[in-house]
Amino acid sequence: MRIDIxxxxxxxxxxxxxxxxxxxxxxxxPVGTGKADDLIERLDRAGLDKAVVLAAATSPSQVIPANNWAIELKKTAPRFIPFGTLHPGYDRNGEELERLAANGIRGLKFHPDFQGFRMDDPAFYDLMELVDERFICMFHVGDDLPPDLNPSCPKKMAALRKTFPKPVMIAAHMGGLKQWEYAIEHLAGLDVYVDCSSVMDFVNDDLLERLVEAFTPDRILFGSDYPLYDAGKEIQRISQRLNMSEERLDAFLSRAGKLFG
Known part of the structure; x- marks a missing residue:
């Protein structure tokens, strides 16, 4: 099963x-409208079977509406694997985890930069205490700020992984958007997956090859970051830059399927 993660x-x-x-x-x-029908058309053109659809509640009050949307997609859109979301400021995260699990939601998305908390915030650690191996956790990591000032960064991601060993964890954007040297330093060798979303525009061939070597191909998942980018074009870009054979490309696009059984 070929998946855009x-x-x-x-x-x-x-x-x-x-x-x-x-x-x-x-x-x-963005290349896309951000609407479900446009995403499905792009999956078809790219030869992909499914897409993980992510949302992050930007405030505690958005947790329920965001998760209602994920649950609706789960029921009505078989091409999608929707992830839910939580917020450290929300006071019923434990109950919400049970609601998500009961509705077949397999993953959670966290975006500290958009959600207004630091990845090393004690309140976020309290939230993560509630999360177990039922959920795959996707984290936005990195941005333009220096790592120490950025709400998320590879060093904070590494500390989180070491503290909470149960869930599968994915560090988006090859471990840290625009912080790839720190990603190599802090995340390489840990039990963390990364995805290639929003990376191709910002790394040269040498850095891309170093990232692949550091994380190893079996830990790198395909992600387009739609609606910012188109899956088909991103597949073409990364496969050409890494000189992938058809067999290697199929393994790359199918790797995320193993996370969902």
Whole structure:
């Protein structure tokens, strides 16, 4: 099963607003509308079977609406694997985990930069105490700020992995967006998966090869970061830059499937 491990699709009522927010933050013009039907069309063109759809509650009050959307997608969109979300400021995270599990949600997305907390915040550690091996955890890591000032960074991600060994953890953007030297230093060799979303525009061939060597191919998952990028074009870019054979490319695109049994 070929999977795009890192996408975002929004309810039609908020898709335009959500996409504009991405533009404001990243300064990248999205290729997609952020709507489910557009994502499915791109999966078809890319030869992908499914996409993990991610959302992160930007405030405690958004936890329930965001998870309602994930549960709706789980029931109505078989091409999607929706992840839920929690927030350290929400006071019923334990109950919400049970609701997500009861509705077949297999993963959680955390984006400290958007959600307004630091990855090393004690309140976030309290939240992570509630998470067990039922859930795959995807973390946004890195950004333009220096690592010590950034809400998320490879060093904080490494500390989190060491403290909480149970869940499968994925450090997005090859372990740290625009912080790849720190990702190699702090995350290589740990029990952490990474994805290649939002990476190709920012790394040269030498750094890309060093990242692959540091994390090893069996720990690198394909992610497009739709609606910022198109899956088919991202597959073409990374496969060409790493000179992948058809067999190696199929293994790369299918690797995330093993996480979901």
């Amino acid at each position: 890192h996408t975002h699709a929004f309810h039609n009522k908020i898709a335009d607003k959500a996409v504009h927010h991405l533009v404001d933050h990243y300064g990248i013009t």
